[in-house]
Amino acid sequence: MPEIVFDENTRSWLIRTAATSYALRLAEDDSPAHVYWGPALTPAQLSDVLPGSGSRWDSFNDPDEGLDELAADGGTRHWTPALQVRFADGTRALEWRYLSHDIDGGELRVRFRDRHYPLRITLGYRVPAGTDVIERWTELTHDGTDDPIEVVRADSASWVVPLRPDYRISHVTGRWAAESQLLREPVPHGETTFGSRRGITSHHANPWVMLDDGEATERHGEVYSAALAWSGSWRITTTRSSNGRVTVTGGFGQDGVVHRLAPGDTLTTPVFAGLYTDGGFGAASRAWHAYTLGHVLPHPGELRPVLYNSWEATGFDVTETGQRALAEKAAALGVELFVMDDGWFGARSGDHAGLGDWQVNREKFPDGLKPLISEVRRLGMKFGIWVEPEMVNPDSGLYRARPDWVLHHPHRTRSELRNQLVLNFARPDVAEWAFGWLDALVGEHEIDFLKWDMNRPFSEAGWPADSDPDRLWVEHTRAVYAIMDRLRDGHPGLRIEACSGGGGRIDLGVMARTDQVWTSDNTDALDRLVIQHGYGQVYPPRAMSAWVTDDPNFITQRSTPLRFRFHVAMAGVLGIGGDIVKWSEEDLGYAREQIALYKEIRPVVQHGSLYRLVPPTTDGVSALQYVAADGGRAVVFVFRQAAHFPTSERPVRLDGLDPAARYRDEDTGKVWHGAALLAHGLFPGLPAGDFASVVIRLTKL
The missing domain is CATH 2.60.40.1180 (Golgi alpha-mannosidase II)
Structure with a gap:
């Protein structure tokens, strides 16, 4: 079990995980200061590590700069701020006053208040049992009665990396159909920010970083890593000074977006978790995988089923007859979950219309969905369906009735991407509408699986009727979380896959509410080797959806053998996405063999430890x-x-x-x-x- 110890004499806290230690203390001015992060130490051994306050040697450098537990704007420290506030009289600087702390098993809360203004700050720490992961977050509360407080930046945590001769950072970059491209490069001096301003996690970056001294390998070396549990806009900033100190600070939000705290309000940031390992990048990945399986995913012990998805076979040309034919073939292969993708609702014959009108298209399904679902279940499979709740086509009944429901600014163009606009889920009426039709869809048809998609980022992210429109950047994501949570609570058998045009919404926040994630719209087996390699640095194979699709590939037009395509997809959660009605008997026979093989090795792949050889x-x-x-x-x-x-x-x-x-x-x-x-x-x-x-x-x- 984790252990947290407070030493009154040194005003320090020692957090002991399964195999590591972390320590912080109160500085002379009551500000929280970082002390240690690394191999396990006892309280007695920590006393040799506790520093004194550094002495200033010129008027331009604060000796304690970069050692703040949560770097706050103010005073003579000019490090990258994790916390920036602006009070009603224009004051921006924060001054800490320690109030108290609570230790409850593996959780620590340290409470502060500004020395003059009505702002309380709580720093949270939690160690999930059996792990070396330290979850950190921040709570900000306006405990006054007067004007609002503006929070310009509210990161969840600052992580201080020990002094080393050099530093290297590992992270992923990419784009649509080329997500999770792993990069390892020297940490630049100054500030380097990774992030998303898109309202989603994004295809272009992912909210985690790993730091080492430049000599770590897959099997050897110390690695310091941090991952943010958030599915909206985010930023992680590394700061490297001329004296060699490196920090990582991260949280939700973006430049220009301000959180307003009215009296009585509390802003709670998402978890920004940190992990120290000494067995190279492989050990770091396995530790993150074990943490995600043990403490993040809702049903980690389950074996994810082999699924079939109709998208690449039919596109929008979805009919009951066509889906029945695919289902019959899929069941004969040994598929366990049949998922009908886009095209089953409204005027949905392409991407130009229908989003928002979530009624079954009776031309395609004359008697509704129940006959198809009954047939799928008769064939021995579960039934899943594609939805895109956060979107609306301008060519839809919903938009014509409620154009105010989308993100927009007055007197500005409403930019369309894929012929669609983003619904404002921060509005309680919009969120309740979405939950209502989803709850009815799942309940009426006993849906087993939702593929929850989101095919475009935010734009014109305004809310003209609201006095605090910036809050939509956070509240939209929280509403998505809340709807998923309510659906799961009301329908315990429901499982969800997170998708955002492929891998645009993959993070620990959405994984706490879903069972698997769609890794990329690019199913090319050669490209997937690279994408899956980057994905697996932090996230586990147990949640990595991977399909075998037709040849040549739908996106790249590259041809690869069916054997190669199967083996690449079998390294995660196996799915079939080709037009199997047109497959040859030879290919169908081989697919049956490989699906049977996958079911045999699935417990090891989905629940075992991954070694990248x-x-x-x-x-x-x-x-x-x-x-x-x-x-x-x-x-x-x-x-x-x-x-x-x-x-x-x-x-x-x-x-x-x-x-x-x-x-x-x-x-x-x-x-x-x-x-x-x-x-x-x-x-x-x-x-x-x-x-x-x-x-x-x-x-x-």
Whole structure:
């Protein structure tokens, strides 16, 4: 169990996780100051680490700058502020006064108040049992009776990284259909901000970073990482000074958006979690995966089903007859969940109309959805359906009736993307309307699975009728969370997939309310190797939806073998997304075999520990390995992207095995010594040619 200890003499708190320690203290002026983050220390050992206040050596540098537990704007510190407030009289600086603290098991709350103004600040810390993750957040309360307080910036936490000779940052960048492109590069001096101003997590960046000294590898080295649990606009800023100090501060919000606190109001920030590990990037990833499985996902112990999705087969041309034909083929393959995508409602024959009119299209489904759903269930599958609740087409009955429901500014163009506008879920009436039709849809049809999509970012994000329109940036996301929470509470069997034009809404915040995420609209197997590699740095395979689709690929027009496509998708939550009515009997037979194989290895893939043996590149060989929690089974995926010149096959060294044990290859019957697999590796036996792949199953004897 985590342990939190307070020392009155030094006015310091020591937070002990499963294998690490974190410490903070009160400075002489009562401001919260960072002390330590790293390998485990006892309270006695921490006394050797506690610093004194630094002495100023010139008039331009504060010696304690960059050591604030939550860097606040004010005084002589000019570090990147995590907290900026503006009081009614124009005062901006914050001065801390310590009030009290509470320790409740693995949770710590430290309470402060401004020395003059009616603002209370609570710093929250929580260690989920069995992890080294420290969840942090901030609460700001206006405890006065007069004018509102403007909160210009309210980050959840500042993380101070220990002094090192050098620093490197790992993060992902990308765009639609090219999400989660992993970058590792030196930390620049000054301020570097990663973020999204789009109202969603975004395809272009993701709210996590990892920092190391530049020498960490997949298996070795200290890694400091932080991940934000938020699905709206966000920012994470690294600051590196000339004296070598580095901090990471992050939270929701963006420049120019102000939170207004009226008397009695409390603003609570999302969790910005931190993690220290000393086993390289692989250990950091496995620790984040274990945390997400154990403390974030709603039903972590479940095995996610093999699904079929109709989008790439039918597009908007959805009919009951066509869906029945696909369902019959899917069931014969061994699919467990049939998902009907866009095109089933309103005047939805393309992306130009119908969003907002969530009534079944009776031309396509003369007797409603129930006959199709009954047939899907008769075939032995669960039924899922695509929805996009936050959007509306201008060509819809809803928009014609309620044009004020969308984000907009007076006298400004309402920019359309994909012929649609964004509904303002911060409005209680809009959120209640959305919950109402979703609740009725799920309840009336006993829907098992919702694919919740969002196909465009915010624009003209105004709310003319409201006195505090900036709050929509936060309240919209919170309303999405609340609707998902209410649906799950009212329909315990419902499962949800988060989607935003692919991977535009992937983060720990949405994962707390969904069961899986759509990783990218790009299902090209070669591209997916890279996308899935970046995704898996923080997020677990258990939530990574991956489809096998038609050849050539719908987006890239690249051709790859069906075997390669299956094996890439089997490294996550397997789905089928091709027009299987047109597949050959040979391909259908192979698909049945691979789906059966996936069901056999699924417990290891979805619930085991991931080891990235060889990272993907544009050519060459890459490899992944999953090891069951009890160590009894392992699954190895090996891929050859391209073979430019004749070369002899090289062994792939495995990881996470017991060196003293022996392991049987379930396909060849060969028995290996664990020590040999770890030290030397095995020859995977890849087929000849480009886009070759193999799945190796090992059982501990």
